[in-house]
Amino acid sequence: MTAQQLHNEAFVLDSHCDTPSRILEGRNMSVRNRDGHVDFPRMKEGGVDASFFAIYTSNFLENDECTRKAFQMIASVYDAIDDNYGEVALAKTVNDARNLKAKGVSAVFLGMENGAPFQRDLRLLRLFYRLGIRYVTLTHAGNNEICDSCAAVEKKWGGVSPFGREVISEMNRLGMIVDVSHISDDSFYDVLKYSRAPVVATHSCCRALANHPRNMTDRMIKDLAAVGGVIQINFYPAFLNDSYAEKFWPLCDAFDAAETDFKKNPGDSAVRSSYEKAKKEMEALKRPSYKVIIDHVEHAVNIAGPEHVGLGSDFDGIETCPEGLEDISRMEMLTEEMFSRGFSEHDIKLILGENFLRVFSEVENLAIK
Numbered sequence: 001m002t003a004q005q006l007h008n009e010a011f012v013l014d015s016h017c018d019t020p021s022r023i024l025e026g027r028n029m030s031v032r033n034r035d036g037h038v039d040f041p042r043m044k045e046g047g048v049d050a051s052f053f054a055i056y057t058s059n060f061l062e063n064d065e066c067t068r069k070a071f072q073m074i075a076s077v078y079d080a081i082d083d084n085y086g087e088v089a090l091a092k093t094v095n096d097a098r099n100l101k102a103k104g105v106s107a108v109f110l111g112m113e114n115g116a117p118f119q120r121d122l123r124l125l126r127l128f129y130r131l132g133i134r135y136v137t138l139t140h141a142g143n144n145e146i147c148d149s150c151a152a153v154e155k156k157w158g159g160v161s162p163f164g165r166e167v168i169s170e171m172n173r174l175g176m177i178v179d180v181s182h183i184s185d186d187s188f189y190d191v192l193k194y195s196r197a198p199v200v201a202t203h204s205c206c207r208a209l210a211n212h213p214r215n216m217t218d219r220m221i222k223d224l225a226a227v228g229g230v231i232q233i234n235f236y237p238a239f240l241n242d243s244y245a246e247k248f249w250p251l252c253d254a255f256d257a258a259e260t261d262f263k264k265n266p267g268d269s270a271v272r273s274s275y276e277k278a279k280k281e282m283e284a285l286k287r288p289s290y291k292v293i294i295d296h297v298e299h300a301v302n303i304a305g306p307e308h309v310g311l312g313s314d315f316d317g318i319e320t321c322p323e324g325l326e327d328i329s330r331m332e333m334l335t336e337e338m339f340s341r342g343f344s345e346h347d348i349k350l351i352l353g354e355n356f357l358r359v360f361s362e363v364e365n366l367a368i369k
Helices: 003-009 019-024 040-045 063-082 094-103 122-130 162-174 185-194 218-226 242-264 269-284 291-304 332-340 345-366
Strands: 013-017 050-056 088-090 106-113 133-137 177-179 200-204 230-233 309-311
Touching (some): 013 309, 013 345, 019 050, 050 094, 050 133, 063 106, 122 162, 133 200, 162 185, 185 218, 218 230, 218 291, 242 269, 291 309, 291 345, 309 345
Parallel strands (some): 050 106, 200 230
């Protein structure tokens, strides 16, 4: 079997992309876009059978604004799927996704990145579940009412809050996957303690290879595997390689500031010029190869075994991509790289999607209906 045949036969799943934010901004998902990372034609080109679209909201939005934006993004994804009837469909279960692959239809799952939109109200959590949300990344770049973030200098709870324990229990009851990406190390261990279902890191890398708090230590990876979980390797170059990250972060900060100004004043030529200059400088920095993603996959496999590793791109939520993997249409490159390194066909299939689907099935089966 060739790498291409293997890729086509496998169930290929990307556990995290931020495309709903781009749809809300006006991206036409029906056509092959020249910018961004994900649209439905490129998803098909890349042989990706299912992708989790993350309903992302910033920790720095007011509660009602956060909830409204989440509903708007969900509505926008629904509309995009409706506009591509017969080519793409919403999936809510593992069986949905497998049946869609058999029909040649791409599956879109919904995840939520930052649990702030349900505002300390479990009724809203249940409503988001009914709308299709199948995992929740408990927080993002700041502490919230559920738990502490790895990005926050000062922690609020020292792990998971009392309300966070209620959230985890209710997610277990419903059959929603708990996502430990972005949360603090203390919060991670609290989740392992309180969840009766296996959990995932939908888009994280290995701290041993790139020393960033968003990444997971070898001990965390082992402990995640011990409860049946999976680490889904992130494609963000700044989380993959320390040398690149050291040069990248100042350029990224300058770009973020220029982009904020540009969005506020899109008609100002000077603002546009500053934005384009900052973007050009950031993109000119030599990026690590896509092969570094498989370095992280290989490390995690050596730590935890091939049954506990997968892929979570973070496409459309990252400013740059690894060289050679500029968007979702090139996902087959990862299969080819694993194939060339001597990964078995069985293990490649596990990593491409079967591991995540196994966790998803276990969470579904443990739910109290």
